[in-house]
Amino acid sequence: MSIQRPKGTQDLLPGYIEKWQYLEEVIRKVCFEYGYEEIRTPVFESTELFKRGVGETTDIVNKEMYTFLDKGERSMTLRPEGTASVCRAYVENKLYGTQQPVKLYYVGPMFRYERPQTGRFRQFHQFGAEVLGADKPVVDAEVITLVWDLYQRLGLTGLEVHINSVGCPSCRPLHRESLQSFLDQRRTDLCRDCQDRFDRNPMRILDCKNPSCQTLTHGAPTTLDHLCEDCASHFTQLQELLEAAGVAYKVNSRLVRGLDYYRRTAFEVLVEEIGAQSAICGGGRYDGLVEEIGGPSTPGIGFAMGMERVLAAIEVQKKFPELKPAQFAMVIALGDKAQQRGFSILSELRKSGVPASIDLVGRSLKAQLKAADRVNAHYALILGQDELDRGRVVIRNLRLGEQSEVPVSEIVSVISDKYREGARV
RNA sequence: GUGGUUGUGGCGAAGUGGUUAACGCACCGGAUUGUGGCUCCGGCACUCGGGGGUUCAAGUCCCCUCAUCCACCCCA
Structure with a gap:
């Protein structure tokens, strides 16, 4: 069997790539309007960055990283997410010395070694945004709101925005203690994973999908019950602002995001209809991360959006706009002499910005018209020996099935005029 | 890492052990000689994912393997 693409990767082909381009276009537009600027960082980084930035206890670092040694024996890792890289770039390029906050966004491939399934790939793509240097x-x-706005523009419905506050280093220990004492006597009834989490990261038990863990944690103290004054007021203000912006959110006190660095605000956006992996966006505040990476103490918040999943949602909700790329004109030349003339006309058309093509494989007139039809061309410019002799070109309107003749010298301006008028028929 | 699913021509899809492996779509060509989108006709598979086995005989049964898809874990 011939070589095939690696498991969990995909070839994005013409016919579908237009949908990606559309999504990226909307993303860039929204980011521009919100005043976020693009940043591009390497797709691989020192392994250490992710160990520190994502957290040693996470599944991502423990079992999902594509790590390799380069020829200089340095341990490198294909980025599993974007936030750590953006923070590294912020520190390395001393963006903390510029006007704060810094508002950045990125779009690009991420890599995680996992078993693929619906909405999950080994190479997938994320759009993410980060604001560094502001904690309000x-x-x-x-x-x-940016996330919400983007989804609105894409026409998505039935979304759920969940928000929560996981507290900060001053109030989280209190929650941890009270949660542990709540669960202590039923500890052995928890699933195996949660028994591990009990000491390591008990908060995550609240988020466990195992039904028995869910009943056991029913009525358990949440982080919201233990927020310090600052965190509580931060969370209240956030909700007021979201209401002011018209974002339909739900407080979900069991929402605990997987990455270690989250602080205070955590949020997630879910859609049904796209399979078991229903989270299309996840994010939160990470005020300690930049410092962890060796930079100055800097607050930060951001999110990552899985583009494949967003596209799947747009697809099932049938919200893609008409995306039909069309060649405006097809030059149909018969014979070598006509081909030369036609090729020169074609190049003039292209110079004036008209999307146009010519037959490249020596097809018959009939086949060329068929081909023109297939690329949705508005006009066929037919040039054979006959026309060549008379210095004229046949313009056939393929939508109407009507045709007329025009002198060769005028053909380019006639067609480009029609193109500019945006001729629909 | 665990569990299940599927694997026939470019795509979709018949085929319930036995001659030349249906059909649809797509593609290419043609229907009195230079005009498309409809219709009609024709062309287009020598590994039925790969390997091994059972049998007189296997795409059809068994084993192994690879790939795929879905689910769990976790995440976007």
Whole structure:
């Protein structure tokens, strides 16, 4: 058997790539309007960055990273997410020395070694945004609003925006303690994973999907019950701002995101209809991350959106606009002499910005018209020996099935005029 | 890492052990000689994912393997 693409990767072919281009276009537009600028960082980084930035206890670092040694024996890793890289770039390029906050976004491939399934790939794509250097609740609100706004523009419905506050280093220990004492006597009834989590990261038990863990944690103290004054007011203000912006959110006190760095605000956007992997966006505040990576103490918040999943949602909800690429004109030349003339006409058309093509494989007139039809061309410019002798070109309107003749010298201006008029028929 | 699903021509899809492996779509060509989208006709598979086995005989049964898809874990 011939070589095939690696498991969990995909070839994005013409016919579908237009949908990606459309999504990227909307993303860039929204980001521009919100004043976010693009950043591009390497697709691989020192392994250490992700160990520190994502967290040693996470599944991503423990079992999902594409790690390799380069020829200089340095351990490198294909980026599993974007936030760590953006923070690294912020520190390395001393963006903390510029006007704060810094508002950035990125679009690109991420890599995670996992078993593929619906909405999950080994190479997938994320759109993400990060705001570094601002800690007020408005920032959180703006970021969530951006996400919401983007989904609105894409026409998506039935979305659920879940928000929560996981507290900060000063209030989280209190929650941890009270949660542990709540669960202590039923500890052995928890699933195996949660028994591990009990000491390591008990908060995650709240988020466990195992039904028995869910009943056991029913009525358990949540982080919201233990927020310190600052965190509580931050969360309240966030909600007020989201209401002001018209974002339909739900407080979900069991929402605990997987990455270690989250602080205070955590949020997630879910859609049904796209399979078991229903989260199309996840994010939160990470005020300690930049420092963890060796930079100055800097607050930060951001999110990552799975583009494949967003596209799947747009697809099932049938919200893609008409995306039909069309060649405006097809030059149909018969014979070598006509081909030369036709080729020169074609090149003039292209110079004036008209999308146009010519037969490249020596097809018959009939076959060329068929081909013109297939690329949705508006006009066929027919040039044979006959026309050549008389210095004229046949213009056939393929939509109407009507045709007329025009002198060769005028053909380019006639067609480009029609193109500019945006001729629909 | 665990569980299940599927694997026939470019795509979709028949085929319930036995001569030349249906059909649809797509593609290419043609229907009195230079005009498309409809219709009609014709062309287009020597590994039925790969390997091994059972049998007189296997796409059809068994084993192994690879790939795929779906689900769990976790995540976007």
